[in-house]
Each structure stands twice: as structure tokens, then as C-alpha cells.
Amino acid sequence: MSDQPTYIRRWSLEEASGFVTGSGPLDGLSFAIKDNIDLLGVPTTAGDPRRTTPAASSATAVQRLLAAGAAPVGKTNLDQYATGLVGTRSPYGACHSVYSPEHVSGGSSSGSAVAVASGEVDFALGTDTAGSGRVPAAFNGIVGLKPSRGLVPTTGVVPACRSLDCVTVFSRTVRLAAQVLDVMAAYDAADPFSRVVVQRGVPATPVVAVPRGDLGLSVEHRAAWEATVAEAADRFELVEVDVAPFLEAARLLYEGPWVAERQLAFGDVLDDDPAVDPTVRAIVAGAPPATAVDAFRGLHRLAELDRATVPVWDLADALLLPVTPTHPTLAEVAADPVGANSALGRFTNMTNLLDLCAIAFPGRARGDGLPFGVQLLAPAGGDRMLLALVAGWLGEPSPVPEDAAVEAAVEAAVEAAVGEERMVVAVAGAHLAGQPLNADLVARGGTFVERTQTAPDYRMYLVDGPLPRPGLIRAPGSAGRTPAGTGLEVELWSLPTARIGGFLATIAAPLGLGQVELADGRVVTGFICGPDGVDPEREITAHGGWRGWLASR
Numbered sequence: 001m002s003d004q005p006t007y008i009r010r011w012s013l014e015e016a017s018g019f020v021t022g023s024g025p026l027d028g029l030s031f032a033i034k035d036n037i038d039l040l041g042v043p044t045t046a047g048d049p050r051r052t053t054p055a056a057s058s059a060t061a062v063q064r065l066l067a068a069g070a071a072p073v074g075k076t077n078l079d080q081y082a083t084g085l086v087g088t089r090s091p092y093g094a095c096h097s098v099y100s101p102e103h104v105s106g107g108s109s110s111g112s113a114v115a116v117a118s119g120e121v122d123f124a125l126g127t128d129t130a131g132s133g134r135v136p137a138a139f140n141g142i143v144g145l146k147p148s149r150g151l152v153p154t155t156g157v158v159p160a161c162r163s164l165d166c167v168t169v170f171s172r173t174v175r176l177a178a179q180v181l182d183v184m185a186a187y188d189a190a191d192p193f194s195r196v197v198v199q200r201g202v203p204a205t206p207v208v209a210v211p212r213g214d215l216g217l218s219v220e221h222r223a224a225w226e227a228t229v230a231e232a233a234d235r236f237e238l239v240e241v242d243v244a245p246f247l248e249a250a251r252l253l254y255e256g257p258w259v260a261e262r263q264l265a266f267g268d269v270l271d272d273d274p275a276v277d278p279t280v281r282a283i284v285a286g287a288p289p290a291t292a293v294d295a296f297r298g299l300h301r302l303a304e305l306d307r308a309t310v311p312v313w314d315l316a317d318a319l320l321l322p323v324t325p326t327h328p329t330l331a332e333v334a335a336d337p338v339g340a341n342s343a344l345g346r347f348t349n350m351t352n353l354l355d356l357c358a359i360a361f362p363g364r365a366r367g368d369g370l371p372f373g374v375q376l377l378a379p380a381g382g383d384r385m386l387l388a389l390v391a392g393w394l395g396e397p398s399p400v401p402e403d404a405a406v407e408a409a410v411e412a413a414v415e416a417a418v419g420e421e422r423m424v425v426a427v428a429g430a431h432l433a434g435q436p437l438n439a440d441l442v443a444r445g446g447t448f449v450e451r452t453q454t455a456p457d458y459r460m461y462l463v464d465g466p467l468p469r470p471g472l473i474r475a476p477g478s479a480g481r482t483p484a485g486t487g488l489e490v491e492l493w494s495l496p497t498a499r500i501g502g503f504l505a506t507i508a509a510p511l512g513l514g515q516v517e518l519a520d521g522r523v524v525t526g527f528i529c530g531p532d533g534v535d536p537e538r539e540i541t542a543h544g545g546w547r548g549w550l551a552s553r
Contacts, residue, residue: 059156138373
């Protein structure tokens with residue numbers, strides 16, 4: 001991979017330790033950051049080498065990852081100002097697919113996808129306004145998660161189309177993508193487009209829609225698509241649907257007034273300086289001025305197309321589409337930079353306009369050995385449902401329990417509660433990050449705070465219930481029962497106070513909520529077990545916590 005211009009700036013893992021990181025569910029993992037996302041002390045170029053001022057703070061999403069223990073190893077290459085799906089519009093060089101030096105990597109998050117696919121990092125951040133979190137994933141054989149708009153804050157992200165921009169995750173497994181999303185997802189009052197997105201549960205018998213008719217795929221793509229649909233038929237109930245409204249909505253992104261939003265974001269810097277990519281300049285600065293009439297005409301047509309897609313969601317839980325119609329070579333893009341790029345957005349450009357979430361993942365490989373990427377899409381709030389469906393398809397354990405959205409309120413009610421008081425809750429078992437019931441915390445607006453320990457005089461026991469779970473009790477005079485003589489591992493999560501009652505109703509006896517003292521003397525609300533629910537023969541204190549006991553099994 002030495003010929004790949006993957007990074008704009010890169011440093012070693014040892015140097016990454018100089019960044020202030022916490023301790024949490026992402027301990028020991030490395031990640032790369034698309035260089036339109038701020039990292040404290042490092043310039044954010046957005047692919048423009050004239051931008052040399054170090055960032056005054058990290059983007060909200062990045063700060064949450066640092067607090068969870070992840071180590072940043074570099075800022076990655078991109079199509080300039082996140083305008084492109086090819087990975088060639090950069091003064092730092094054109095990236096290529098890890099599968100072929102002749103074929104494009106996809107963009108605009110080109111370097112982030114390459115860094116993950118080549119094994120240089122565990123995961124990477126990208127952005128996705130038109131498909132930039134999915135096209136590079138498809139062209140490099142990895143997972144690309146595009147969350148619902150507003151689920152992950154965009155504070156500290158150089159805007160492309162600010163109302164549509166999303167921070168995305170590249171990883172080699174669905175499980176890791178879900179873990180990263182759980183850390184990044186949060187309401188951010190500093191981001192006017194941030195919102196609480198209530199998550200849907202996972203259906204017992206998923207119904208997946210597939211397009212009716214010819215999609216205009218290249219020969220190699222068509223064969224891979226047909227094989228992938230056949231595989232999907234073995235896993236889901238399939239229904240054929242008309243996707244014409246989706247495809248027309250996709251054309252609006254660049255043929256409608258939304259180009260004006262890019263002009264608003266960065267059009268003033270697209271001058272004749274050699275640092276400016278000429279194709280980006282032509283697309284954005286060279287677009288005809290959009291009038292207010294044009295803007296309303298576009299919004300009205302989008303509303304009509306959005307309404308025309310409703311029958312699909314009445315029939316199906318998710319929609320399966322190819323990510324792209326073909327995989328062009330670097331030479332083909334050079335010969336027709338605008339046309340080749342436009343073709344790549346045919347199945348991705350509409351996603352944010354129609355308020356959908358999506359996850360791209362490898363389908364059946366093409367006959368020539370290049371990867372073929374497909375995507376599952378769903379209305380906003382289907383993020384964790386899609387993660388569960390794709391995990392099952394790829395043979396991974398589901399990162400989401402089927403009842404992840406138990407008793408979830410309607411989105412309007414949750415959003416009305418934003419700004420209310422929150423309280424910290426200590427969790428010690430199935431609600432820990434990555435454990436089966438963690439999604440229930442997230443669905444109720446929970447956000448990760450930190451990993452810590454109880455005071456040393458707590459004990460932990462296995463208790464009965466629908467899932468294996470621990471019971472935590474305080475036993476004065478019992479200090480020193482863990483291997484290090486310290487307390488037991490717990491995680492602190494912040495929950496809206498108004499949702500504590502509903503959360504408490506999901507906790508089965510003998511567990512409940514009570515006061516838990518932490519190792520540093522703080523007292524918080526946390527899971528405790530009544531003494532009548534303890535069986536002395538089932539003590540697991542010596543493992544240091546629930547994860548330690550699970551690892552010993």
C-alpha cells in the first residue's frame with residue numbers, strides 16, 4: 001500500500017498516545033479521521049492545502065471516541081471539500097481500490113476506506129452527503145455505516161451540504177461499526193441539525209424490498225447483483241418494488257437547488273488558485289445561480305417523491321440496492337470526471353434527501369475478483385435494525401437485541417424532552433457497551449460517560465433472569481476479593497431523567513436501581529441486587545466484573 005496517498009497526516013500509535021484519551025469500550029482500538037473532521041491541534045484541510053490553521057477543538061464525534069479510549073492515527077485523504085464519489089479529486093493524489101491499482105477507491109472518504117481495508121486501522125470516520133460513506137466501502141470490500149441524519153453530531157465537520165451531512169463509520173465488521181455508533185450517537189445542542197432518533201426494533205421475520213426491472217448495471221455488476229439477490233432470498237422474505245421515486249430523488253441532489261448549499265458552505269474559496277480541484281470548482285462554483293423559486297420548486301418535488309416512496313415502507317422493513325452501477329477505472333474517471341462520478345451516485349444520492357439510514361457491505365464478488373457492494377436502507381431510526389440484519393447476513397452475532405426499542409416513545413415526545421435534566425446511571429452487566437441490552441440504553445437517549453470501578457467492598461453474583469446477568473451488592477469488610485484488590489468494573493451512562501421510570505420498569509427482580517459508591521468516592525444511581533436474590537455458590541467477584549467473567553467462560 002506504499003503507493004497509496006491514503007493520509008494527509010499520519011503519526012504512529014506511540015505518538016497517538018499524546019492525544020488525550022479516556023478509558024472505555026473502545027480501549028486499544030485505532031482509528032483514522034477523514035480530513036474534513038476536526039481533531040484538536042491538527043489542521044483540517046478538507047483536501048485544500050491552503051487550510052493550515054490547527055483545529056481549536058475536536059469534533060464532537062471525535063471527542064466522544066477519544067473519551068471511549070480510541071487512538072487517532074491520522075487524517076485521511078478525500079475528494080476536495082467532500083465533493084465527489086471517486087477519490088481522485090485531491091491535490092494529495094488519487095487513491096485506488098485495495099483490490100486493483102487501476103480502479104478508483106471511491107470517494108469522497110477515499111483515504112478512510114483504504115486505511116480500514118488495508119488493515120492500517122481498526123475503523124475510520126468518513127462523511128456521507130451523497131454516498132461518500134458507502135461508495136468507498138463498496139469499492140474496498142468493507143462495511144460502511146451511514147446513520148440517520150442528526151443521530152451523530154456534525155459539530156466540528158467542514159460542511160458540504162450542512163442540512164444533509166452525516167458522520168459515517170468504516171470497519172471490517174458490523175459489530176465494530178455498531179460499537180462506534182453507540183459511542184458517537186448523542187444529542188448535541190451546538191449542532192442545529194442534531195436530533196434524538198428513536199430506534200426501531202428488529203422484526204422477527206424481516207421483509208426486504210428489491211427493485212423491479214433492469215437497473216442498468218455493468219455486466220460484471222449485474223452478475224454479482226443477481227447472485228446477491230438470490231442469497232438474500234434465502235435469508236429474507238423479498239418483495240419487488242418500483243424504485244423510480246428513489247432514483248428521481250437522487251438526481252435532485254446535483255440537478256436541483258441543493259448545489260446552492262455547497263456554494264453557501266465553501267463556494268467563496270473556489271477561486272483560480274492551483275490548489276482548487278478544477279472539477280470541484282466547475283460543479284459548485286460553475287453551477288447556475290439558484291433562485292428562491294428554484295429552491296421551493298425542488299423542495300416541493302422532493303416532498304412529492306418522498307410521499308411516493310411510502311408504499312415501499314408499507315410493504316418492507318428495508319430496501320436492498322447495489323451501491324453503484326459499475327466500478328470505473330482511474331482512466332475512465334479522468335476521461336469523464338463529471339459523468340463517471342454522476343453514475344456512481346445513482347443509488348446513493350437520495351438517502352439523506354429522503355431521510356433514510358443505510359449500511360453498505362460486501363455482496364457476492366464480481367467475476368473479475370473486484371468486490372461488489374450492496375446496501376440496505378430504511379427510514380430514519382432503522383439504524384440498529386439494519387445493523388442486525390446485515391450482521392446476520394454476514395454470519396456475525398447480532399449487535400442489537402430484538403427488543404432494542406422496547407417502550408420507546410415517539411420521536412416528537414423524545415425531542416420535546418431534549419434539554420431536560422439528565423442523571424448518571426452505573427451499569428455492570430448486560431447494559432454495558434457491546435452487551436445485549438446496551439441498545440435499550442441508547443434507544444432511551446443514553447450516552448456513554450466513562451468506564452470506572454465500584455468501591456472495593458462490593459461483590460458480584462450470577463442471578464437468574466431472561467439473560468445471564470450479574471447482581472451487585474455491597475458487603476462491608478469484603479475489600480480485596482478482586483484480583484487487584486480493587487472494585488468491580490462498571491460503566492457510567494447519562495440518561496434523561498424523564499426516562500428513568502420507563503427504564504426501571506424493564507429491570508427484572510431481584511435487580512433494581514439504588515446508590516452505588518465508586519472507587520473515587522462519588523455516589524451514583526446504579527444497578528444493585530437485593531440480598532434475597534444472592535446465591536453464595538454463584539459468586540463471580542474474583543473475575544473483576546461482568547466482562548471478566550464472560551471472558552473466563
